[in-house]
Amino acid sequence: MNTKQNKTILAVLAVSVGALTLSACQTTSRIAEIGDGPELTQITNPQVMPKYRPVSMPMPQGQVQNENPNSLWRPGAKAFFKDHRAKDVGDTLVVNLSLNDSASLANSTARKRNDSEDTDVTKLMGFETKLAKNNLPAGFDPTSVISFGNNHNTSGDGSIGRSEQISLTFAAVVTQILPNGSLVILGRQEVMVNSELRELMVTGVVRPGDIESDNTITHERIAEMRVAYGGRGTLSNLQQPRWGTQIWDILFPF
DSSP: HHHHHHHHHHHHHHHHHHHHHHHHHHHHHHTTTTOOOOOOOOOOOOSSSOOOOOOOOOOOOOOOOOOOOOSOTTTTTTTSSOOOOOOOOOEEEEEEEEEEEEEEEEEEEEEEEEEEEEOOSSOOTTTTTTTGGGSSOOOOOOSEEEEEEEEEEEEEEEEEEEEEEEEEEEEEEEEETTTOOEEEEEEEEEEEETTTTEEEEEEEEEGGGGGGGEEEEGGGEEEEEEEEEEEEEHHHHHHHOOOOHHHHHHHHHO
């Protein structure tokens, strides 16, 4: 075997070992959940999670706000005495998520092309009648020496249809305040019914002024929104192919 073949075999073995290790961990976890179903995760501080990263976005120049100690009105407040909206790290607000997206794309392509070209020798210093006698095939016709013909036809059709609908209401926590005053929020929710765990996670950036007076905000006012909605459990496992089938689909080249 050459070096390239050895590297290919080692790569396949590495993927197989990794898949077997991951499968063993998942199998052990699934065996431990027999009779009880998936376990709910504990409430933790989002900032100490391994994958947590502070948000960094372009910020405008800082502006100094004029203070008026004799005024009863505060900038951004909707009440004279207290603003109940989320404004500090650790505050909570209610997110109304109502996604109803649909898309339909259709493409059609058609092309047709006909080409033809003829070449003949009508006059060649009187030698045109003698060309057939100079080692040329029998039946040579000087008026039709070369003839080309091409016919091309191309036709293609494609269509894409997508429809998604999610309607949820949940609470999110302010995890960070950006230099311009915008709030970074993170909301997570887990619900387990009949050994099936449904998970929801939403994160994004909101302006304090977009938060309603009842401390709610709609999803279209959340910038850089990321939504993850899925589940774990017996039904979800049955809907996925076996890990061996998934590896075969990745590695099989045909």
